[in-house]
Amino acid sequence: MVLDERLKQIFIELTSIDAVSGKEAPVAEYINKFIGNFGLKGFADGASDLSNGNSGNMIVEILGGGEHLLVAHMDTPRSTARLNHQFHQDRITSDGTTPLGVDDRGGLSSILFALERAVRDGNLKPCTLLFTVCEETTLAGSIYYKPAPAVKYGFVFDSYLSPGNFVSETCGAINFELVVRGVSAHAGISPEKGVNAIKIAAEAMAGFPFGRIDEVTTANIGIVKGGTGTNVVCDEVHMTGEIRTDFTHHGEEIMAKVISDFNKVCEKYGGKLESKHFWDFLPYSVKEDDKPYTHFSKIAKRLGLNPSPKKSMGGSDANSLNVKGIKTINLGVGAQNPHGNDEFILYKDLKMASEIAYQLLTTEIE
Ligand SMILES: [Zn+2]
Structure with a gap:
């Protein structure tokens, strides 16, 4: 399978930025420039006070911000300096001497690529993009985040599961x-x-x-x-x-x-x-009749996927958002072997993650 050239480019650019937890500023700058190209504006909140890092969360409120969030984190747990991408027949890897940074630049690329597409197609719907700091260390970004009152639901793009699967509950x-x-x-x-x-x-x-x-x-x-x-x-x-x-x-x-x-x-x-x-x-459990669950299931079916809720024994930004009363699920992006030097993502998963992001950007939650 051939990966869309533009998606590949965004993925390469984002994974080429070395930004471990607390050092997310260059990723935030990249996002700012990216959205600025089509006239959108974002802002950084004060999460650096809590994370002691060099950047706050990047927040982009689209058409007033809407009711739902698309979330990805900007930090990687380990340095990706000197990353040397390898493009195989079906996947992207590093050369084995560094991580690929696919956790969570895979999620981030999917959202940005989908955003560009939705702007071009002129069918963006109100929603908020939340790009967090320090997910990998303390969840400081999502813990600090102060949602606008209208925000009720969240979709985090940060599970190693393949697209279609989603984490509906964790310990x-x-x-x-x-x-x-x-x-x-x-x-x-x-x-x-x-x-x-x-x-x-x-x-x-x-x-x-x-x-x-x-x-x-x-x-x-x-x-x-x-x-x-x-x-x-x-x-x-x-x-x-x-x-x-x-x-x-x-x-x-x-x-x-x-x-x-x-x-x-x-x-x-x-x-x-x-x-x-x-x-x-803290634990969370999003139920079958909760909006993020039903909305994602509808989208997944539309894309020919089998929506499969999973339980996880690990935490993510979805945990802190649920604590704030924002019903949130963590979606499979297909970032496999996270944190190892053998991290990889299949072209088909990266593409599908961006299709999911596109649907979430262009459909209102009913
Ligand atoms: Zn992650």
Whole structure:
């Protein structure tokens, strides 16, 4: 299959910009120039205050902004500097030494290409384009975003699933940090004077509910750091981890139990526990009769696709938008193997993602 030359050009231009999370300004500039070519104006909001980055979200309100959003994120998780595109028979890849940046420049290219087409065809409908910052790190862009009152629905172009599939529900995730504090001492001369934080952490972690707790819940400690020397009774161990679950109260309960269990072991040996936790993203569930679900299903069928809702165990801008009361689904763009050096996208998926974007730009939600 041959990819439309203009879509290919936009994809190459966007993926050639190196802009990791917090450094999205050149992508925002590209978008500004792009839309300026046909007289549209965008603005950057104040999301950089939250992200500490060099750009806010880019927002383009078309014909008053309408009720629905088309969303893609401007950052990549890893640098794409020195990207060398490879055009194969059916797909685009990098040369294997860098990521392709297809997450989420694939989504971004689809929207911009469709926008240009809709302007040319003269059939744009009211809607808002939201290009976010720091999706890959903290979702800071979509968390900061302040929607106009009329905005009710969102379509995020940021799932690795192939077009037609969409994420209608996800779990939420708590990130936590636990610090066990003991007392340091010489391990050979006066071990009695010490309280070993490693011993406490080990015993506490042995009781941690690692892995799949139930059908909708998982827990993990992924990083453990501590100790300064083999001859020192360790006085500090840091553990960071996460709990993923569909139900916020369930997540809170598990977190509270973990903290209480760790505290008990600390007390037993004279150590102290410090803990921090926060919701990295909250769960959402968009139902069959919700507008984004029905509207996308209609569009997908029109394009000959089989609309398939999926559940995901990962978060995206759709999670923060749903928290704001904007019913949002995350659409499959077909950006495969995201974040690896083997990222790729099929020409047919990139083309289809842009067809979906075109439909969303040119049809009002009923
Ligand atoms: Zn992404």
